[in-house]
Amino acid sequence: MIDLRPVGYVIGLLVASLGATMAVPLAVDIWAGNGHAAVFVESAILTILTGGLMALACANGVGQRLTIQQTFILTTAVWVALPIFAAIPFHQGATNATVTDAFFEAMSGLTTTGSTVFTGLDQLPAGLLLWRSMLQWFGGIGIIVVAMVFLPELRVGGMQIFRSEAFDTAGKVLPRAAEIASRISIVYVTLTAACAFSYFGVGMPFFDALNHALTTVATGGFSTHDASFGAFSGAPEYVATLFMVLASLPFVRYVQLLAGASHPLFVDSQVRAFLLVLVVLVTSITGYLLVAWDAPFGTSIREAMFNITSIITGTGYASTDYQLWGAFPIAMFFFIGLIGGCAGSTCCSIKIFRYQILMAAISNQIRRIHSPHGVFQPKYDGRTITEDVISSVMAFLTLFIVSLGVLSVLLSMTGLDFMTSISGAAAAIANIGPGLGDIIGPAGTFAPLNDLAKWLLIVGMLVGRLELMVVMVLFTSRFWRT
Amino acid sequence: MIDLRPVGYVIGLLVASLGATMAVPLAVDIWAGNGHAAVFVESAILTILTGGLMALACANGVGQRLTIQQTFILTTAVWVALPIFAAIPFHQGATNATVTDAFFEAMSGLTTTGSTVFTGLDQLPAGLLLWRSMLQWFGGIGIIVVAMVFLPELRVGGMQIFRSEAFDTAGKVLPRAAEIASRISIVYVTLTAACAFSYFGVGMPFFDALNHALTTVATGGFSTHDASFGAFSGAPEYVATLFMVLASLPFVRYVQLLAGASHPLFVDSQVRAFLLVLVVLVTSITGYLLVAWDAPFGTSIREAMFNITSIITGTGYASTDYQLWGAFPIAMFFFIGLIGGCAGSTCCSIKIFRYQILMAAISNQIRRIHSPHGVFQPKYDGRTITEDVISSVMAFLTLFIVSLGVLSVLLSMTGLDFMTSISGAAAAIANIGPGLGDIIGPAGTFAPLNDLAKWLLIVGMLVGRLELMVVMVLFTSRFWRT
Ligand SMILES: [K+]
Ligand SMILES: [K+]
Incomplete structure (x- = not known):
């Protein structure tokens, strides 16, 4: 026992x-x-x-x-x-709210998912709006600490590759979890304050600036308005883009920066890969908006930057219903949501470092073509990727796909159409927030879903936020064996 | 050079x-x-x-x-x-046919995909119909030989786990590839003949029986009628189900059976897992048809058996438009197509053994919770899964998902809707044949797609059939380095 x-x-x-x-x-x-x-x-x-x-x-x-x-x-x-x-x-x-709706909203907040069952946000009392935003903010710092301190110890999802990093920042060994947590909290609070002031500085009312700062740094996505960022077109979108990106980088690098390391962000291959992916995606969607819709350059680049960053980081703000951009962006936004930010940030989903480990495994395979009997070790950021990490990443990926499949099928059993089911499952498991389609898309909410669908999504958010394996092992008999 | x-x-x-x-x-x-x-x-x-x-x-x-x-x-x-x-x-x-359509149909045939751009099949000359079926039959035997002889040597997709098996059938070492190929051919021809006679025996006209036997054993799915198996409701569906299942089992087991081994199929964990998955799926869809549609028991079980087997084995025959069964079966059929049959058969897609290897990796992770510093080796069918295999399976899975994503997005750029794009990409890469939706669904064809979409699907079929990695390595500079 x-x-x-x-x-x-x-x-x-x-x-x-x-x-x-x-x-x-x-x-x-x-x-x-x-x-x-x-x-x-x-x-x-x-x-x-x-x-x-x-x-x-x-x-x-x-x-x-x-x-x-x-x-x-x-x-x-x-x-x-x-x-x-x-x-x-x-x-x-x-x-x-009903018990289901209240729990859905709270889970969506603390897991930084940002799917909402509430409408008429603009009329809600300030305290309640702030409470929603605070939940996301708590969830954001909570998950960074879990990802930096607990997950590497639990060796799930390949996070053990960051084990030494958490305890050895900028060359100095920091053996205690509390020390790491407190340093990360300083960074988190500083980023939030900077974000709030920036929003306020570009003209957002103070209360909105504070709330959106809390949910931006948590890559959570709750807003104080039904129109989400549609209510703040222009400069606030650039501020949001900047801070969503900053919140998606590994927080341990900021701690190293404060400790005096030079260029800790720049030397991190995960950061470089993430920014590269972002630039490529923004460029292609901007190009598409310019060509296919003949949109003005300023609007195109702003809307592309804001909405792509919002989805890839799993924040889930919407400034416009990007579903109106045509069939191509819809499919693209679905898959962009499966990328995610960097490990050790507030982001969820598959995450950049796992793709890098997967690519290293592939490149290793190709290397063997020339030396079939050679033994090569794939590398990540200069370190050898152990079998343990490879097998954890594989377990994560499998659980991710199987969960996505099972949740989609279960959602469709509640009567939802194919697109709503599959995008809703992804939005929950990857903690993105909005799905696709008329109901749960960027212009809709989760309110019209029946209770069964909401409970399924609640489970999806929880399981996804905790990197799947953490929750799944509790349902195996082997785990409870003493 | x-x-x-x-x-x-x-x-x-x-x-x-x-x-x-x-x-x-x-x-x-x-x-x-x-x-x-x-x-x-x-x-x-x-x-x-x-x-x-x-x-x-x-x-x-x-x-x-x-x-x-x-x-x-x-x-x-x-x-x-x-x-x-x-x-x-x-x-x-x-x-x-245009050059695009002709090449699409031929590629769809030889890769055993079974997507068609032709309508009015019932009016085509017999020789041309037979040619379509023959292409699938050649593609089927071709891929078994490649999977048994080449892929283990190339160490792609984790197929190297079957390396010794191919060369050590029923305890006797068969060192030459030609020997294996010829024995598998005997099995393949025998199965085809048995299938043709069975179809004929349950009342199918001789020419139809022959053609469908060729495309059943190849899990190809081309038919001689626009209505596919809608034209042969009843007993032929049971025959088709039986032979689709037989064609999805590892052919090396049949060779062992002929060599006198006892129960070679029964001892194969891949076979047991595949049959278990099939029974669970058929039971649940039968139950759904009975409850939700109040359909007669005989019809429910027959339609469920036939259509599920058709999709999980990647054959792609349709006896009815299962999209009319409601939202739940649609999502379910999409994910069932991502399962696939056994390795060493004519099936494509992810395949049962990869899921088993993935599950072994997960179970290994759970085992480590109790002994964090222990080193465990995951096992498959009693054999230790080497790091090489794990990393190959991971590479396969990554390439599969990334290819699915990229192909979906590219298809959506040609103007196709979300469901058509994503299901079309899956139908091509997993060589299933039909997709979902009104255009390419079980009641439609690929004829209405524009040429760009068809060429994208051609690439998808080719890359998917050759387990992705085989084609992908050709596009790396490392491969061409001498
Ligand atoms: K979110
Ligand atoms: K097929």
């Missing part, structure tokens, strides 16, 4: 902390005097009490460190427990 | 042989007295002459054996050269 008390203790503390942060939207609603403050008082008390009691109840079982099994359970349980409490304000507040 | 003469020599001989086989449709047209015989005389002379001259011109460069590089070039060049000559009767004959 696995001792679950250490897991319960950490989750209790995190739930209580989440409750404490409800003071922020509470303060906003009091200051706004909109009469919606009470819901956050009630939610905060309930959340802090439950979390605190849970931590107390489990405190006597806390040892020195977590086992691998406990770490797997903790990681998944955090992303199940927090949305339950984060959902309370949506259920009790002005949105009056 | 790679010496291309040995390659040219083999191709010349194969082209000349293809020309010689044109005597069969020629004889049929003469016997039918339909006035269409002349086209095969002309085509045969042209093909035999060109092939013979090519072989003669290259004969002085033929050495003892082919290098790895020459083998790669040969494998691809065969599947480019043969369709060129196989297309002549379509261009010159009653179909009066």
